[in-house]
Amino acid sequence: MAFFSQLDLQEGLRTLSVLQWVPVYIILGAIPICGIPYCLLFSSLWPLSVLLLIWLAYDWNTHSQDGRRSAWVRNWTLWKYFQSYFPVKLVKTHDLSPKHNYIIVSHPHGVLPHGAFINFATEATGFSRIFPSITPFLATLEGIFWIPIVRDYVMSMGICPVSELALKHKLTQKGSGNAVIIVVGGASEALLCRPGASMVYLKNHKGFVKLALKTGAYLVPSYSFGENDTFNQETFPEGTWLRFFQKNFQKIGKKILGLSFCTFHGRGLTRSSWGFLPFNHPITTVVGEPMPVPTIYDPDKETVAKYFELYVSALRKLFDQHKTKYGFSETQELAIV
Numbered sequence: 178m179a180f181f182s183q184l185d186l187q188e189g190l191r192t193l194s195v196l197q198w199v200p201v202y203i204i205l206g207a208i209p210i211c212g213i214p215y216c217l218l219f220s221s222l223w224p225l226s227v228l229l230l231i232w233l234a235y236d237w238n239t240h241s242q243d244g245r246r247s248a249w250v251r252n253w254t255l256w257k258y259f260q261s262y263f264p265v266k267l268v269k270t271h272d273l274s275p276k277h278n279y280i281i282v283s284h285p286h287g288v289l290p291h292g293a294f295i296n297f298a299t300e301a302t303g304f305s306r307i308f309p310s311i312t313p314f315l316a317t318l319e320g321i322f323w324i325p326i327v328r329d330y331v332m333s334m335g336i337c338p339v340s341e342l343a344l345k346h347k348l349t350q351k352g353s354g355n356a357v358i359i360v361v362g363g364a365s366e367a368l369l370c371r372p373g374a375s376m377v378y379l380k381n382h383k384g385f386v387k388l389a390l391k392t393g394a395y396l397v398p399s400y401s402f403g404e405n406d407t408f409n410q411e412t413f414p415e416g417t418w419l420r421f422f423q424k425n426f427q428k429i430g431k432k433i434l435g436l437s438f439c440t441f442h443g444r445g446l447t448r449s450s451w452g453f454l455p456f457n458h459p460i461t462t463v464v465g466e467p468m469p470v471p472t473i474y475d476p477d478k479e480t481v482a483k484y485f486e487l488y489v490s491a492l493r494k495l496f497d498q499h500k501t502k503y504g505f506s507e508t509q510e511l512a513i514v
Contacts, residue, residue: 192446194258195454233325240322240332241343243351244314247333251300260301263407263460265292267302270495271466275310275354278347278394279467280385283401284377284492286362287370288408288441292401292460297358298334308356308464314347315358341388348392356397359385367439369514370405375496375505376512379489386470386485393472396484398465398492402503407455408441461503465495489513 239245259265273279283293296302297315304313316339322328337343339359347357362369366378389396445452468491470484496511 191258191262192454194255195262197255197259229325240328241338241340242346244332244335244337245329246312246335248300250330250333251298251335253299256295256299256301259299260295263291263403263455263457265295265302266459266461267296267304267307268461268463268499269307270464273308273311273356273397273467277467278349278353278392279311279356279397280344280348280389280394281313281356281358281397281399281464282385282488282492283358283360283399283462284362284366284379285370285375285401285404286360286364286366286378287401287404288367288410288439289455290360290401290404291407291455292404292462293358293360295460296462298331298336302462310354311356312351312354313356313358316344316360341384344388345392348388348394357394358399361385368410370408370439371410372406374405375500375509376514377492379513383481383485386488387476387481389470390473390476390480390484393470395467395469396488396491397467398488398495399462400465400492400496400499401460401462402499402505403458403460406458406504407460408439408443411440411442459503463495463499463503465491 281297283290283297293315296304297313305311312335314335314337317331317336319338319340321331321336322338337347337357344357344359347355361382362378363382365381366376369376369378386396388394441453442451443453443455444450444457445454448457468488473480493511493513500509501507
């Protein structure tokens with residue numbers, strides 16, 4: 178009986194570790210946004226709000242520059258439970274020399290990129306042990322850093338905005354041994370993910386190649402096998418009112434917030450129930466061979482296109498070499514749209 182109780186406790190802790198995003202983004206995010214105007218207008222605590230606003234103004238560019246990384250936060254036990262929920266695994270195929278900087282390009286996005294987060298924003302899978310002397314910076318939406326408290330929380334994990342200003346700073350102003358991780362498919366790719374799919378949205382996203390050429394950073398393909406299997410996504414039939422609302426909400430979300438409103442579901446608080454937690458499906462992130470690129474401060478379209486095709490070839494090679502180990506058949510192909 179004690180053995181089964183221990184198993185139930187471990188399962189509960191894993192589930193709570195995934196649910197931690199609710200208090201972080203909704204509660205912590207809502208309190209400052211709603212609380213600052215209230216304190217300023219109606220409370221005797223308005224001086225505290227003024228001080229907070231002054232601090233935010235002073236600290237506003239930190240997330241685009243050096244950030245405030247915390248090894249303690251990245252090593253929280255919480256992330257170990259999060260990692261074991263799926264579980265998530267990080268696989269190295271080649272060493273990354275600390276003499277260079279890197280752009281690790283992460284595929285696919287999934288509804289939520291759990292593999293990229295666990296592997297690169299925490300030490301739950303041992304990034305620093307697997308890639309010694311390499312400092313990872315996972316890039317995400319700029320808007321997250323507009324939220325007080327939340328911005329400090331994500332900065333502590335080494336997360337930075339996916340903006341040219343922030344990424345160039347990491348790749349040119351902090352010496353060598355740095356790796357920025359970009360989930361290039363973004364909102365558009367999130368709409369393509371579903372169990373069993375191997376499709377990446379890439380043809381219209383060549384900015385990462387141009388950034389690599391401008392900074393001389395090596396390009397590194399990575400693929401998270403199993404990422405698309407953590408949620409079921411629904412696409413309603415064309416011509417139905419549900420499809421009409423789905424398409425229009427997706428357009429609004431991408432235009433205003435840079436997000437896609439995916440119609441998805443997963444499991445509930447128990448494995449056999451329906452809900453919005455991800456399924457307990459293994460995710461294995463395989464990091465491929467670094468691809469050197471020359472430093473060209475103003476690359477033309479032909480040069481960008483050339484290195485983009487070289488990157489696509491490297492990504493296909495990585496996928497084909499590892500697909501049968503992690504759930505795909507020999508005939509499964511990587512579709513690039």
